[in-house]
Amino acid sequence: MPTCAQITRRVQNEHIELAQAKADRSPVTIADFAVQAVIARELQNNFPEDGLVAEESGGFFQSSDNILPAVVAQVQQIAPETTTQQVIEWIDYGHNTKARRFWVLDPVDGTKGFLRRMQYVTALALVVNHEVVLSVIGCPQLDLFSDQSGFAFAAKDHGAYWQPYDRRIPPTKLTVSNVDKLSLATLLRSFEDSHTNQGTIERFVSIANIKTDPIQMDSQAKYVLLAAGKADILLRLPPDDRPDFHENIWDQAPAYCLVREAGGEMTDREGNSLDFSTGITLKNNSGIIATNQSLHAQTLDILAQLSH
Numbered sequence: 001m002p003t004c005a006q007i008t009r010r011v012q013n014e015h016i017e018l019a020q021a022k023a024d025r026s027p028v029t030i031a032d033f034a035v036q037a038v039i040a041r042e043l044q045n046n047f048p049e050d051g052l053v054a055e056e057s058g059g060f061f062q063s064s065d066n067i068l069p070a071v072v073a074q075v076q077q078i079a080p081e082t083t084t085q086q087v088i089e090w091i092d093y094g095h096n097t098k099a100r101r102f103w104v105l106d107p108v109d110g111t112k113g114f115l116r117r118m119q120y121v122t123a124l125a126l127v128v129n130h131e132v133v134l135s136v137i138g139c140p141q142l143d144l145f146s147d148q149s150g151f152a153f154a155a156k157d158h159g160a161y162w163q164p165y166d167r168r169i170p171p172t173k174l175t176v177s178n179v180d181k182l183s184l185a186t187l188l189r190s191f192e193d194s195h196t197n198q199g200t201i202e203r204f205v206s207i208a209n210i211k212t213d214p215i216q217m218d219s220q221a222k223y224v225l226l227a228a229g230k231a232d233i234l235l236r237l238p239p240d241d242r243p244d245f246h247e248n249i250w251d252q253a254p255a256y257c258l259v260r261e262a263g264g265e266m267t268d269r270e271g272n273s274l275d276f277s278t279g280i281t282l283k284n285n286s287g288i289i290a291t292n293q294s295l296h297a298q299t300l301d302i303l304a305q306l307s308h
C-alpha cells in the first residue's frame, strides 16, 4: 500500500468517530498536513531546486497546536526519526508559483468525501514553464478495472495509466470513451451542490436529452473515471452565489495532464485553454469542462446557449 494511502486510511480509522455529533474537520486537517509533509520531504530530497504549491501552510499550527502532535505521530509512522520541527519545515517548504519548475499538491482532495468515507484522492502535478507535464492521482477508494484502489498517472506525450495498489501487474493504459452522441453521454459532477451549479447542469441534461443521472462524486477521482472511459462529460461550473469563483490549481493541474493524455479535452466553460501561469488560482478561466474527444464542441455549444 503506498505511503499516502497508508496515512489517510490510518487517520480515518484513528480520528473519525463512527457517530460524529457535529462536523469535525480535524481528521481531514491531520491527514492533509501529514500527507503534505511526507510528499514535501520526498520532493526536497529528490528535487531540491523545485518549488511546491500545496493547499496547506504551516502557519495554521500557531492557531491550532492540538493538531500538530497528531500530524507528527502520523509522519513518524512512515519516518520514525522525524521531529516536530522537521514536519513544520516540510509543510512550509515551497509556495513559489514563480519558479520555472514547481509541484502542485492537494494532499487530500475531496475533504468531505474523506470524512464521509467516500471518494477522495491525493493529487500531485509538476508544472514546468507554465505547462503541466506530469500528474499522479492516488485513489484509495476508487473501484476501477476490478480493483478497489490504485493510482492514475500521466506524463506529457507519454500517455495516461492506471496502476492498482494491491496487485503487481503492468499499468493499464487509460483512454477516454468514444461516445459521440450527447444523449448517450454519462455526466460527472461534484457530490456537493455548493461546489458546482446544479441548475445549469440540470438544464444541460434536459437540452442534451441525457436520460441517465449524473455520477456525483467528490475529488479528482471524477477525472480518473473520465480518463478511463467510464464516463464522458465532466461539468464544473461556478455556483450562482459565487459567479466569480476561480479554481485552485491543485484541484485542476493533476486532472489536466491525465485527461489530455488519455485523449480527452479539458478547457474552461468558454472553450479557452486552462492557463497555469496565473499563480494559485486559474484567474483567466471560469468553470471547467472535461470531455472525451468527440463531445467537447457539442458540450460547449449547449453551455453557450445556456449563458445567453
Ligand code: AMP
Pocket (backbone or CB within 6 Å): 109, 110, 189, 190, 191, 192, 194, 195, 196, 217, 218, 219, 220, 238, 239, 242, 245, 248, 251
Ligand atoms: P469537488 O470534489 O468536485 O467537490 O471539489 C472539491 C474542491 O472544490 C475543493 O478542493 C475546493 O478547492 C473546491 N471548492 C470549495 N468550495 C467551492 C465552491 N464554493 N465552489 C467551487 N469549488 C469549491
Ligand code: MG
Pocket (backbone or CB within 6 Å): 106, 108, 109, 110, 250, 251
Ligand atoms: Mg481539493
